[in-house]
Amino acid sequence: MTGALLRYRVMAWVTGVFLLILTIWAIAGYTVLGYGDGGQKPALYSLMWTGHGWLYFIYLITAVDLTFRMRWSPIATILILLAGTIPLASFFAEHWVTKKVRSQLATLADPTAATASPVDQIKPST
Secondary structure, rough: OOHHHHHHHHHHHHHHHHHHHHHHHHHHHHHHHHHHHOOOOOHHHHHHHHHHHHHHHHHHHHHOOOOOHOOOOOHHHHHHHHHOOOOOOOHHHHHHHHHHHHHHOOOOOOOOOOOOOHHHHHHOOO
């Protein structure tokens, strides 16, 4: 399950950085560069928003994969998925998810098992 966590963490950071850059560019574009006054937006601007959409789609896949493997609630899954749409939220979500996954993996008898459910592997109490 550490592979799923790593994939999620990478995509959370990539998506978050991309969204932060584009949000700053959008604010600057509409306040300083005149995009709202009929100003021409550069082709790179639209291309980067399209790129962010594809990166967000990959983020969704990695987040759902991780939350299904960890058997988290649908509410937690939806909140993690929404974190990729709000600037800076994916960084906070990534930190929270990493801490929660690591604490959940610490309770497993075999944390290296790729397909085992945390519920099925509770360490026997001694």
